Amino acid sequence: MTVDKHRRRILLAATSTAGGVGLAAASVPFIASMQPSAAARAAGAPVEVDLSGLSPGDIRTVEWRGKPIWIVHRTEGMLARLGDHDALLADPQSSQPQQPPYCSNPARAIRPPYFVAVGICTHLGCIPVYRPEDVATATGADGPGGFYCPCHGSKFDLSGRVFKNVPAPLNLEVPEYGYLSDTRLVIGEHVGPG
Template identity: 55%
Template sequence: MSNVPVNNGRRRFLTAATAVVGGAGVVGAAVPFIASWNPSARAKAAGAPVEVNVGKMQPGQLIRAEWRGKPVYIVRRSDKTLEELPKHDNRLRDPSSEEPQQPDYAANPYRSIKPEYLVALGVCTHLGCAPTHHNGDFGEFVEGVPNGFFCPCHGSTYDMAGRVFQNVPAPLNLMVPEHSFVNDNTILIGVGQGEA
């Protein structure tokens, strides 16, 4: 046996340093493992559901989201906008949405689950351009209609239910993707109502 005195301070320091380095190693190994649980960019592009918070949206406001590599427009419609929708039905190509451009639960005059929220792909049904949302100045494209969507590429026009007007290149209403409400403030795009 050696008569060298034991340095307890050094022993505690080495024990603590080893524990810290070991803990950092565990965290370093765990981060990539836990990150692998999230859907990859490829899975998201292939259709993984996307959650959108609409809790702070104001009437007339549009939020853009991306799902399957395409833009999704979410618009909170005002009561006045909802009242105006049936007033121009006679100027629409498919006012009753008879073409299958929306899920069954959105086959109503508003083309939505909740009347105040329109959820539609922001893709023109003519050649796939991106229509622009016009809130209050849409009358310059369609007389007497204050709000809607205008496709600047070829002049197609849609109302605030995503329904296409007559005498424009677009043949169909905007597509309404599968979606559902997780709660009053969250829309889940990619999962239909009743499927979540």
């Protein structure tokens, strides 16, 4: 019996090609199942916020990626008080990377009147309380205002910077954000200058 080597090579190549195509076709649904669902993509999608109804001194909370995001419209008086208490803060220059580079400034904001932060304490994840005029429990009667965490007593100023000698180790996190217009903010992506 004679072996036809040419025919054997052709059959081997055809079988290998068919097997490779079958493997690729079988792996497509498997790889597609690893992609996030539409609901998961929507949960992580950027969120737009209309700032037009937010009065100076007020705070608005929106949800992004399952977290509360605070937008505080700071008054001129609030902004003026930001530099008065640096000696009381653990990280007054925001050296730790808790904010995007374009928010590494004393106001920790692109536009100083608007402070945007994740409303979760950096200690154990409680939700601090907004106290715009005075965080008396934080600094005494002449406190600068800010945020107080009732769970374990952590205190943050109106730029989300943590006070010394409290349980929270870091400043409040500032998410990536940007401005679509003078009255529209987008949280979750940086757009525009800054």
